[in-house]
Amino acid sequence: MEKSSKATPGRWRKPKQARSLERVERILDVAEAMFMENGYAAATTKEIAAQAEVPIGSLYQFFPDKAAILEALAARYTDLLNQRLQTFDTPEMLQLPLSDYLKQLTEGIEQFFVEYPGYRAVFMEITTTMPEVDEANDAKLIETMASILPKLHASLSLEDRKVISFVLVKAVGNLLWISLGQEPDLRQRLVIETHRLAFNYLNAWRQSLPSTK
Amino acid sequence: MEKSSKATPGRWRKPKQARSLERVERILDVAEAMFMENGYAAATTKEIAAQAEVPIGSLYQFFPDKAAILEALAARYTDLLNQRLQTFDTPEMLQLPLSDYLKQLTEGIEQFFVEYPGYRAVFMEITTTMPEVDEANDAKLIETMASILPKLHASLSLEDRKVISFVLVKAVGNLLWISLGQEPDLRQRLVIETHRLAFNYLNAWRQSLPSTK
Amino acid sequence: MEKSSKATPGRWRKPKQARSLERVERILDVAEAMFMENGYAAATTKEIAAQAEVPIGSLYQFFPDKAAILEALAARYTDLLNQRLQTFDTPEMLQLPLSDYLKQLTEGIEQFFVEYPGYRAVFMEITTTMPEVDEANDAKLIETMASILPKLHASLSLEDRKVISFVLVKAVGNLLWISLGQEPDLRQRLVIETHRLAFNYLNAWRQSLPSTK
Amino acid sequence: MEKSSKATPGRWRKPKQARSLERVERILDVAEAMFMENGYAAATTKEIAAQAEVPIGSLYQFFPDKAAILEALAARYTDLLNQRLQTFDTPEMLQLPLSDYLKQLTEGIEQFFVEYPGYRAVFMEITTTMPEVDEANDAKLIETMASILPKLHASLSLEDRKVISFVLVKAVGNLLWISLGQEPDLRQRLVIETHRLAFNYLNAWRQSLPSTK
DNA sequence: TATGAATGAGACTTCATTCAT
DNA sequence: GATGAATGAAGTCTCATTCAT
Numbered sequence: 092m093e094k095s096s097k098a099t100p101g102r103w104r105k106p107k108q109a110r111s112l113e114r115v116e117r118i119l120d121v122a123e124a125m126f127m128e129n130g131y132a133a134a135t136t137k138e139i140a141a142q143a144e145v146p147i148g149s150l151y152q153f154f155p156d157k158a159a160i161l162e163a164l165a166a167r168y169t170d171l172l173n174q175r176l177q178t179f180d181t182p183e184m185l186q187l188p189l190s191d192y193l194k195q196l197t198e199g200i201e202q203f204f205v206e207y208p209g210y211r212a213v214f215m216e217i218t219t220t221m222p223e224v225d226e227a228n229d230a231k232l233i234e235t236m237a238s239i240l241p242k243l244h245a246s247l248s249l250e251d252r253k254v255i256s257f258v259l260v261k262a263v264g265n266l267l268w269i270s271l272g273q274e275p276d277l278r279q280r281l282v283i284e285t286h287r288l289a290f291n292y293l294n295a296w297r298q299s300l301p302s303t304k
Numbered sequence: 305m306e307k308s309s310k311a312t313p314g315r316w317r318k319p320k321q322a323r324s325l326e327r328v329e330r331i332l333d334v335a336e337a338m339f340m341e342n343g344y345a346a347a348t349t350k351e352i353a354a355q356a357e358v359p360i361g362s363l364y365q366f367f368p369d370k371a372a373i374l375e376a377l378a379a380r381y382t383d384l385l386n387q388r389l390q391t392f393d394t395p396e397m398l399q400l401p402l403s404d405y406l407k408q409l410t411e412g413i414e415q416f417f418v419e420y421p422g423y424r425a426v427f428m429e430i431t432t433t434m435p436e437v438d439e440a441n442d443a444k445l446i447e448t449m450a451s452i453l454p455k456l457h458a459s460l461s462l463e464d465r466k467v468i469s470f471v472l473v474k475a476v477g478n479l480l481w482i483s484l485g486q487e488p489d490l491r492q493r494l495v496i497e498t499h500r501l502a503f504n505y506l507n508a509w510r511q512s513l514p515s516t517k
Numbered sequence: 518m519e520k521s522s523k524a525t526p527g528r529w530r531k532p533k534q535a536r537s538l539e540r541v542e543r544i545l546d547v548a549e550a551m552f553m554e555n556g557y558a559a560a561t562t563k564e565i566a567a568q569a570e571v572p573i574g575s576l577y578q579f580f581p582d583k584a585a586i587l588e589a590l591a592a593r594y595t596d597l598l599n600q601r602l603q604t605f606d607t608p609e610m611l612q613l614p615l616s617d618y619l620k621q622l623t624e625g626i627e628q629f630f631v632e633y634p635g636y637r638a639v640f641m642e643i644t645t646t647m648p649e650v651d652e653a654n655d656a657k658l659i660e661t662m663a664s665i666l667p668k669l670h671a672s673l674s675l676e677d678r679k680v681i682s683f684v685l686v687k688a689v690g691n692l693l694w695i696s697l698g699q700e701p702d703l704r705q706r707l708v709i710e711t712h713r714l715a716f717n718y719l720n721a722w723r724q725s726l727p728s729t730k
Numbered sequence: 731m732e733k734s735s736k737a738t739p740g741r742w743r744k745p746k747q748a749r750s751l752e753r754v755e756r757i758l759d760v761a762e763a764m765f766m767e768n769g770y771a772a773a774t775t776k777e778i779a780a781q782a783e784v785p786i787g788s789l790y791q792f793f794p795d796k797a798a799i800l801e802a803l804a805a806r807y808t809d810l811l812n813q814r815l816q817t818f819d820t821p822e823m824l825q826l827p828l829s830d831y832l833k834q835l836t837e838g839i840e841q842f843f844v845e846y847p848g849y850r851a852v853f854m855e856i857t858t859t860m861p862e863v864d865e866a867n868d869a870k871l872i873e874t875m876a877s878i879l880p881k882l883h884a885s886l887s888l889e890d891r892k893v894i895s896f897v898l899v900k901a902v903g904n905l906l907w908i909s910l911g912q913e914p915d916l917r918q919r920l921v922i923e924t925h926r927l928a929f930n931y932l933n934a935w936r937q938s939l940p941s942t943k
Numbered sequence: 944t945a946t947g948a949a950t951g952a953g954a955c956t957t958c959a960t961t962c963a964t
Numbered sequence: 965g966a967t968g969a970a971t972g973a974a975g976t977c978t979c980a981t982t983c984a985t
Contacts (some may be wrong), residue, residue: 774974774975775977776974776975776976786976786977787977787978787979790976790977790978794977795976796977
């Protein structure tokens with residue numbers, strides 16, 4: 092615990108690293124808000140720094156360029172969503188009947204989008220601006236999904252699991268994501284329909300295979 | 305039925321309007337290519353004009369600003385896709401068994417995306433930059449879809465048709481659209497899976513209702 | 518007074534020249550309004566033509582360039598103001614006591630500015646943009662004034678008349694002109710003060726010379 | 731009290747602020763010259779920056795837009811003229827006979843216009859382009875004048891002082907200002923006439939009131 | 944390490960004027 | 965003569981990023 096015990100005895104100085112972390116978070120929060128408000132292109136690094144009360148020079152010490160802020164935001168969310176997905180990879184969950192399981196999953200994901208409205212804004216920009224990042228993100232989610240699937244239905248081949256996960260992540264994800272922006276009534280119905288879509292899809296797969304869950 | 309037999313025998317003069325239309329088309333084509341290449345933000349009006357061999361001033365006579373070019377591109381595609389959708393609103397099509405019908409539809413839409421790879425790039429930008437336009441575009445497609453549905457299943461309520469169309473347009477559209485960027489093998493499988501998704505979804509609806517097709 | 522009795526028996530066509538005059542007037546009126554609204558620089562020839570319902574090409578047949586419109590406006594006003602000034606060069610007027618004469622003059626000029634609020638806008642631009650034109654305009658007014666002065670006081674030398682006219686035109690003109698933009702109360706007082714200024718100035722001259730009016 | 735005797739003994743570093751101030755001054759000087767040469771509209775920010783040897787980006791750090799340069803110029807002159815006016819608000823000056831006092835004042839102002847020929851160009855543009863700024867500027871001068879007047883004549887009401895100051899500032903100011911552009915002979919006479927105008931105006935006021943200076 | 948003034952390429956857009964029809 | 969689409973030079977201003985302090 093160096094940095095001297097004597098010197099500058101008055102003001103306590105927060106460990107540098109902690110201060111940095113705080114700043115980075117503040118930058119990300121501000122950037123997210125601004126991206127949501129007017130889009131990535133309209134936001135300026137200067138304004139982000141100003142609102143985050145961080146000198147522009149410091150911002151560039153944390154992020155090599157503007158795009159990196161968006162990337163960091165995306166990473167933050169991918170981690171978060173992945174964690175949420177893993178929530179559904181527990182014995183209690185997996186023992187539920189398929190329909191119920193998917194109901195939980197569908198609602199859980201919708202819930203996630205409600206909790207993090209920034210997800211939408213961030214990935215809209217990402218999809219357009221950095222397809223690779225978007226791809227990578229989805230790949231992760233698909234992988235997570237693929238690792239859950241065999242527990243729902245044992246006899247799925249790796250190939251099948253990948254494709255099914257792809258379809259689920261993209262279709263279900265997209266639908267729930269879009270539903271967010273809709274009127275409450277329609278939105279509620281959309282969640283139900285999304286469940287219907289997912290259930291019947293997976294159910295059809297189940298019936299086409301020898302053993303079922 | 306020539307454009308005059310006697311007068312102005314020498315140089316043939318293209319009607320003004322035709323020349324303008326040609327220019328507008330050229331601008332749109334060039335812009336589309338550039339938007340696909342590096343994105344909307346990276347494209348410059350100056351370069352678009354140059355490549356389209358149209359003076360920049362003329363470009364601004366046709367389009368009030370850069371965004372208007374993107375909008376026009378979107379409108380062009382919405383019309384095109386709508387027309388394609390209407391292709392499936394014929395007696396011959398509608399008499400097919402549901403599965404076959406959806407196979408045609410799925411493949412037809414995929415085909416469309418193959419034919420017009422610009423669709424993707426354009427609507428990616430649109431979704432981010434001009435959500436209203438995107439909304440309007442989807443609304444049109446959903447409406448068209450909703451007008452086809454009752455012929456597939458008579459007893460659907462208006463409300464149901466709207467929701468189902470929404471789900472189909474968004475999920476199927478998104479899936480096929482994304483599949484475009486995938487490896488051929490995966491892509492082929494995705495088209496099949498999309499069909500499976502759509503069929504089982506609609507089939508579930510059918511079975512939950514009194515009379516069926 | 519037709520323009521031929523036989524030819525083009527159907528629609529009557531207004532003599533070309535008359536139509537042109539009308540158009541020119543319309544252009545000037547519209548231009549004046551626009552110059553007053555947002556200034557000369559902000560007005561565009563295209564918009565002037567559009568509002569005057571005259572094709573832009575025609576506008577350029579009447580006026581070689583944009584500046585010419587401003588010049589024409591100035592000329593229109595110079596003539597008008599000169600005429601108004603000549604109103605004070607009548608035997609009845611000139612027999613009035615100096616104070617009364619100047620009261621009439623002051624109020625008459627103020628009245629003119631009220632009648633033609635465009636005068637202000639036009640000459641503001643002119644002064645800045647085309648000092649020569651402004652100079653010429655003032656020179657005319659000064660000359661007119663100088664031709665009236667000897668009737669008020671016979672023994673003024675040409676040199677004196679010129680200087681006095683200069684002072685009167687510039688100071689009185691400016692003051693009345695500015696007063697236009699003031700609150701009614703202040704404006705009324707300014708007219709009175711302008712008269713006081715002019716009267717005491719001329720009166721001082723009178724007393725410094727041998728014979729008086 | 732040197733800027734440190736020990737530390738950084740080598741290169742002397744001009745304080746940041748000083749450098750900025752210098753740049754701002756240079757920009758203003760260059761802009762003034764260009765506005766005088768061809769008018770505000772003809773001057774370009776790019777050229778101003780180039781001649782001032784300041785990057786265009788820096789120019790825009792000091793001034794939000796082109797108009798702000800003109801405004802700054804106006805403010806600079808208003809301050810200057812106000813200071814000059816205050817020169818006439820001293821006991822020695824105020825004890826002079828009215829005629830002598832006004833002679834000093836008239837010549838002092840004329841002198842000012844000679845010293846700062848840019849004043850004319852700047853306020854010509856300002857009057858047209860930003861009447862509010864012009865108004866504010868004149869209001870300041872009028873106020874200063876009004877604060878001097880009671881010392882010339884004690885029994886003037888506030889209302890009277892305001893109007894008299896208005897007349898003096900506008901008429902005398904305008905006359906002297908215009909005289910600048912005239913031939914030397916005429917100019918000299920105009921200064922004399924301006925004095926005559928002002929003196930007889932104020933003198934008339936004096937005689938109409940009970941006590942005099 | 945921290946700061947923020949400095950940089951300048953280049954983006955979008957305007958508009959007076961022309962001239963082919 | 966009448967028309968108005970066409971032209972393109974040129975203007976203002978932005979902003980991601982750097983680097984001297």
